[in-house]
Amino acid sequence: MGATYWWMLFGMALVTYLPRMIPLTFLDGRKLPPFVTGVLGNIPYAVLGALIFPAIFYVQEGNILFGVIGAVSAFGIALLGFGLMPVVLGTIGILAVYSLFL
Amino acid sequence: MHQSEFSKGLRAGLSIGIGYFPVALTFGLLAKTGGLSLLEATAMSIFVFAGAAQYISLSLLAHAVDPFMIVVNTFIVNIRHFLMSASLNEKMHTAPKPVKAAVAFGVTDETFSVIATSKEDKVTSARAFGVIAVAYGSWVGFTAAGHLIGDILPPFLQAAMSIALYALFVALLVPSMKGSRKIVLLAAASAILSCIFYYTELLSTGWSILVSTLIAAIVIELLYVKTGRSPVPPLEKEGI
Numbered sequence A: 001m002g003a004t005y006w007w008m009l010f011g012m013a014l015v016t017y018l019p020r021m022i023p024l025t026f027l028d029g030r031k032l033p034p035f036v037t038g039v040l041g042n043i044p045y046a047v048l049g050a051l052i053f054p055a056i057f058y059v060q061e062g063n064i065l066f067g068v069i070g071a072v073s074a075f076g077i078a079l080l081g082f083g084l085m086p087v088v089l090g091t092i093g094i095l096a097v098y099s100l101f102l
Numbered sequence B: 001m002h003q004s005e006f007s008k009g010l011r012a013g014l015s016i017g018i019g020y021f022p023v024a025l026t027f028g029l030l031a032k033t034g035g036l037s038l039l040e041a042t043a044m045s046i047f048v049f050a051g052a053a054q055y056i057s058l059s060l061l062a063h064a065v066d067p068f069m070i071v072v073n074t075f076i077v078n079i080r081h082f083l084m085s086a087s088l089n090e091k092m093h094t095a096p097k098p099v100k101a102a103v104a105f106g107v108t109d110e111t112f113s114v115i116a117t118s119k120e121d122k123v124t125s126a127r128a129f130g131v132i133a134v135a136y137g138s139w140v141g142f143t144a145a146g147h148l149i150g151d152i153l154p155p156f157l158q159a160a161m162s163i164a165l166y167a168l169f170v171a172l173l174v175p176s177m178k179g180s181r182k183i184v185l186l187a188a189a190s191a192i193l194s195c196i197f198y199y200t201e202l203l204s205t206g207w208s209i210l211v212s213t214l215i216a217a218i219v220i221e222l223l224y225v226k227t228g229r230s231p232v233p234p235l236e237k238e239g240i
Helices: A003-026 A035-052 A063-081 A084-100 B002-033 B038-047 B049-061 B067-078 B079-091 B099-103 B109-116 B125-152 B155-163 B164-180 B181-199 B205-226
Strands: none
Touching: A003 B038, A003 B067, A003 B079, A003 B099, A035 B079, A035 B164, A035 B181, A063 A084, A063 B002, A063 B164, A084 B002, A084 B155, A084 B164, B002 B038, B002 B049, B002 B125, B002 B155, B002 B164, B038 B049, B038 B125, B038 B155, B049 B067, B049 B164, B067 B109, B067 B125, B067 B205, B079 B099, B079 B109, B099 B125, B109 B125, B164 B181, B181 B205
């Protein structure tokens, strides 16, 4: 990778830190327009939708069934009302059993 | 006082620390598989500290995407923290700018959720540092561990753990979907757009996530503002 990798890392660190730092440090007391606030508020959920689909189906190359089982397990456990940990560990557990007996 | 606030934070952050274990371990392992050295992989967790963006950068590196585009993509994926940081500002006691700037480094989806939902009206910086310390320690430590010993794990477990990040996303999304039709629409719209861009090969992964997210977030906000169903107040003259 070499120097290019470290320049990329520096850039990634900077563009990750600035959006975290600017509001907490400098925007004390200032208000954004309501529409902008609304759109920004929507972004976490929209990001999650785009990140999960379709990528979750292709977690294991050439084996879509693996991804589908993972997706169904994760949504199933989450819909039952379990928290972050049981969903993550439960899905890993189900796929481990599936991989073991494949 | 400060010390006890810090330990309260440590305890509150424990669930994140445990939750990051498989995700960071898998990241270290995948980074190694992708050809990154132990130093390169661990440095990314030390300096960037952003799960989704780091995973996506691995996948983009594997597809030989231009490093500049990886930085742009990182910005796009992490821009959501701008709002979380703004919201966190309301939740936290005032503190000197350098202290706030240090807390800001540790704002992730998970640390934000834990700090912003604590029962107290206002949270001290010491408490926030406690939550962040556990999360960050786990993230960096298990990245290195994943790179060093990840391939000692049996292949079936390695394969299973590759789902961890997506299971984490699902676990973050589903409880919010239950309470809000708007959130269901947002996630569904961006997921459908992202699938369309993927299967038509119109956009690369980085741009697909950006465009899907922005279209869904803006169009659904317009829809809610126009139909008056938005929990957000109507547009003011100076807005937009």
